Amino acid sequence: xxxxxxxxxxxxxxxxxxxxxxxxxxxxxxxxxxxxxxxxxxxxxxxxxxxxxxxxxxxxxxxxxxxxxxxxxxxxxxxxxxxxxxxxxxxxxxxxxxxxxxxxxxxxxxxxxxxxxxxxxxxxxxxxxxxxxxxxxxxxxxxxxxxxxxxxxxxxxxxxxxxxxxxxxxxxxxxxxxxxxxxxxxxxxxxxxxxxxxxxxxxxxxxxxxxxxxxxxxxxxxxxxxxxxxxxxxxxxxxxxxxxxxxxxxxxxxxxxxxxxxxxxxxxxxxxxxxxxxxxxxxxxxxxxxxxxxxxxxxxxxxxxxxxxxxxxxxxxxxxxxxxxxxxxxxxxxxxxxxxxxxxxxxxxxxxxxxxxxxxxxxxxxxxxxxxxxxxxxxxxxxxxxxxxxxxxxxxxxxxxxxxxxxxxxxxxxxxxxxxxxxxxxxxxxxxxxxxxxxxxxxxxxxxxxxxxxxxxxx
Numbered sequence: 285x286x287x288x289x290x291x292x293x294x295x296x297x298x299x300x301x302x303x304x305x306x307x308x309x310x311x312x313x314x315x316x317x318x319x320x321x322x323x324x325x326x327x328x329x330x331x332x333x334x335x336x337x338x339x340x341x342x343x344x345x346x347x348x349x350x351x352x353x354x355x356x357x358x359x360x361x362x363x364x365x366x367x368x369x370x371x372x373x374x375x376x377x378x379x380x381x382x383x384x385x386x387x388x389x390x391x392x393x394x395x396x397x398x399x400x401x402x403x404x405x406x407x408x409x410x411x412x413x414x415x416x417x418x419x420x421x422x423x424x425x426x427x428x429x430x431x432x433x434x435x436x437x438x439x440x441x442x443x444x445x446x447x448x449x450x451x452x453x454x455x456x457x458x459x460x461x462x463x464x465x466x467x468x469x470x471x472x473x474x475x476x477x478x479x480x481x482x483x484x485x486x487x488x489x490x491x492x493x494x495x496x497x498x499x500x501x502x503x504x505x506x507x508x509x510x511x512x513x514x515x516x517x518x519x520x521x522x523x524x525x526x527x528x529x530x531x532x533x534x535x536x537x538x539x540x541x542x543x544x545x546x547x548x549x550x551x552x553x554x555x556x557x558x559x560x561x562x563x564x565x566x567x568x569x570x571x572x573x574x575x576x577x578x579x580x581x582x583x584x585x586x587x588x589x590x591x592x593x594x595x596x597x598x599x600x601x602x603x604x605x606x607x608x609x610x611x612x613x614x615x616x617x618x619x620x621x622x623x624x625x626x627x628x629x630x631x632x633x634x635x636x637x638x639x640x641x642x643x644x645x646x647x648x649x650x651x652x653x654x655x656x657x658x659x660x661x662x663x664x665x666x667x668x669x670x671x672x673x674x675x676x677x678x679x680x681x682x683x684x685x686x687x688x689x690x691x692x693x694x695x696x697x698x699x700x701x702x703x704x705x706x707x708x709x710x711x712x713x714x715x716x717x718x719x720x721x722x723x724x725x726x727x728x729x730x731x732x733x734x735x736x737x738x739x740x741x742x743x
Contacts, residue, residue, distance in 0.1 A: 289313060289314075289334045289335065289404045289407060289408075290313075290314045290315075290316070290331075290332060290333050290334050290335070291308055291313050291314065291315045291316070291333070291334070291335045291336075291337060291400070292315075292316050292317070292318060292324060292327065292328070292331075292333045292335070292336045292337070293305050293308075293315060293316070293317045293318070293337045293338075294317075294318045294319075294320070294321065294323075294324045294336060294337065294338040294339060294342070294347070294350065295317075295319070295338070295339040295342070295366065296319050296320055296339065296342045296343060297339070298319070300389070301317045301319070302317075303393070304337065304393065304396070305317050307393055307396075307397065308397070308400065311397060311400075311401075313400070313404075316331065316333070319342075320342045320343055320344045320345055321338070321342055321344065321345030321346060321347065321349060321350035321353075322344045322345040323344075324336065324338070324345075324350060325345070325350070325353060328354075328361075333361060334360075334361065334362060334404075334407060335361070335362040335363070335364065335400065335403060335404075336350075336354060336361055336362070336363050336364075337363075337364045337366060337387075337396075337400075338350055338351070338363065338364075338365060338366065339365075339366050339367070340365060340366070340367050347365060351363055351365070351382055351383055352382075354382070355382030362384045362403045362407070363382060363383040363384055364383065364384060364385045364386065364387055364396070364399055364400070364403070365379075365383045365385070365386040365387070366386070366387050366388075366389055366396075367386060367387075367388060367389065368388070368389055368390070384403060385399050385403070387399060425607070425608065425611045426460045426463045426608075426644065427463065427467060428604075428607060429601060429603075429604050430601075430603040430604060431596070431600075431601035431603055431604055433596055433600070433601070433736065434595075434596060434601055434604070437464075437593055437594075437595065438467075440591075440593065441464065441467055441468050441471065441593070442471055444468070444591055445468050445469075445471035445472035446471075446472045446473050447472075448562050449590040449591050450543075450562070450563045450564070450565070450587065450588050450589070450590045450591070451465075451468060451563075451564045451565070451590070451591045451592075451593065452528075452564075452565050452566070452567075452588050452589040452590075452591070452592045452593070453465060453564065453565070453566040453567075453593050453595060454566070454567065454568075454592060454593065454594045454595070454733060454734055455566075455568060455594060455595035455596070455597065456568050456597050456641075456643055457568045457642065457643065457645070458642050458643030458644050458645035458646060459595045459596070459597055459598075459643045459644065460595065460643075460644055461526065461566035461595060462481055462524060462526060462566070464593070464595060465479075465481070465522070465524040465526075465564040465566065466479055466524075468522075468564060469521070469522040469524075469562070469564070472562075474520065474521050474522055474562060477518075477519075477520040477521030477522070478517060478518050478519075478520075478521035478522070479518075479521055479522050479524065480514050480517050480518035480521065480522070480523050480524065481524040481526060482495065482496070482514050482523070482524070482525060482526065483526045483527055484525055484526065484527045484528055484529075484530050484531040485526075485527035485530040486527075489532045489534070489535070492531070492532065492535055493535060493538065493551060494507075494511060494513065494551055495513060495514055496513050496514050496515055496535070496539070497513040497515060497516075497538075497542075497548045497549065497550055497551060498510075498511045498512050498513030498515075498516055498548075498550040498551070499511050499513075499550050499551035499552055500550050500551065500552035500553045501552075502552065503550075503551045503552020503553075504551065504552070507551075507552070510550075511550075513548065513550065515542065515548050515559060515561060516548065516550075516557060516559075518561050519559060519560060519561055520560050520561070521561065521562070522561070522562045522563075522564060523561050523562070523563055523564070524564045524565075524566070525563065525564070525565045525566070526565075526566045526567075527566065527567055527568070528565040528566065528567050528571075528588065529567035529568070529569035529571055529574055529579075529580060530567075530569075533578075533579060533580070533581070536580065536581045536584050537581065537584075539584065540581065540583060540584045540587060542559070543563065543584075543587045543588075544587070546558065546559045546560070547559060563588065565588045570730060570731070570734060571585050571589075571730075572726070572727050572730045592733065594733040594734060594736060596736045597640070597643050597736075598639070598640040598643050598644065598647065599639040599640060600736050602636070602637075605635070605636050605647075606636065608644065608647060609632075609635055609636075609647070609651065612647065612648050612651040612652075613627075613651055613655065616651055616652050616655040617655065619652075620652075620655055620656060622655055622656075622658065622661075623661050624655060624658060624661055624662075624663060625661035625662065626661060626662045626663070627662075627663045628662070628663065628664050628665055630665045631654070631663055631664065631665055631667070631668060634665075634668065635650070650668075653667075654667045654668065696735075699731070699735075700735040700737070703717075703721070703728070703731055703732070703735065703737060704737060706720055706721055707737070714728055714729065714732075
């Protein structure tokens with residue numbers, strides 16, 4: 285069944301109605317039928333229809349009047365007019381009122397099918413275009429900020445976008461690292477070339493080499509066709525390796541060789557392929573800790589972190605929350621086909637003071653849930669379902685965690701508080717603080733970047 289394009293056939297001749305419905309159903313369309321315009325309007329009030337195929341001359345409510353009513357009430361419905369040969373002039377006139385096309389009943393029904401297929405294809409293309417525009421708008425919203433640290437990051441991205449240096453994006457899960465990677469790509473000279481993202485965490489170790497470098501047909505069991513890898517797909521553009529900290533250690537050496545030689549070989553081939561790819565990597569892990577534990581190569585880190593950018597979590601840029609909340613409410617309204625006219629003040633207070641351990645992703649989920657549970661256009665405190673609680677008091681100490689906090693989040697909270705406390709005791713001196721904490725100054729600097737701590741602001 286071809287979903288997403290439902291057809292209503294309106295005709296006062298039961299036999300012709302049945303034939304058209306049967307033929308379109310065989311082509312995979314969902315069809316319904318009505319015998320006159322009034323019946324059609326009643327049906328349309330309770331059902332979603334994409335195309336109305338209507339006769340012109342019918343009892344009770346004519347096809348012309350039906351077209352006028354439909355085009356004035358719903359611009360999204362396509363209309364094809366069916367007419368006898370002698371009424372072609374009336375059919376042409378109906379196009380002025382909003383019909384998309386007409387069909388002469390004495391013609392081959394294959395011609396009607398072609399017209400339907402054309403309109404269905406146009407709708408699919410329009411929906412894809414709308415999705416692209418919405419995604420682009422969503423990225424633009426994520427990149428709008430009143431936060432000075434965030435704005436400085438964007439400025440650095442702009443200044444380095446036209447270079448080929450490798451970039452490492454750090455930040456918690458859900459802060460929008462892929463949005464930043466795409467922004468860097470779109471602002472540089474490679475913008476017209478491919479941007480190819482790949483999540484290292486989501487791929488089994490057994491297939492990641494083939495995903496990155498490709499393979500030749502027959503190079504291993506299951507390789508029934510040649511495959512182009514992500515590096516080759518991104519040639520002349522940008523490759524984004526998300527969650528690079530989860531790349532298996534066995535693959536890290538191979539990745540390092542590719543970065544040094546600027547060449548790849550598909551699995552099963554001895555032919556080298558030259559590469560001109562900009563690499564952007566991202567992780568929510570401390571790669572210094574991963575190196576200390578033997579899970580990440582130090583030489584690979586030096587290759588990928590020519591420029592390191594730390595993307596702050598929402599709790600460090602609360603001034604952007606009102607804009608993000610407004611955007612997700614309007615976006616969710618459109619997706620769920622619900623209109624929100626009022627949000628209780630208590631709800632807004634919780635939304636604006638909560639720390640969002642899951643960052644933008646969690647904010648989006650909270651909004652989607654609230655809109656779904658809303659009734660009569662109002663969002664009340666009951667629609668939150670779970671209480672939202674701040675995670676720090678004004679002194680920066682851990683006050684309380686919301687019931688969904690993980691051990692990792694709790695540990696990160698304490699570590700940040702402990703480092704801030706140690707920095708204060710060291711008078712903001714990073715070298716002295718690192719010695720007190722029993723780590724190197726470089727490790728401490730990485731922690732400061734990870735948690736968004738600025739030593740000069742610590743007294």
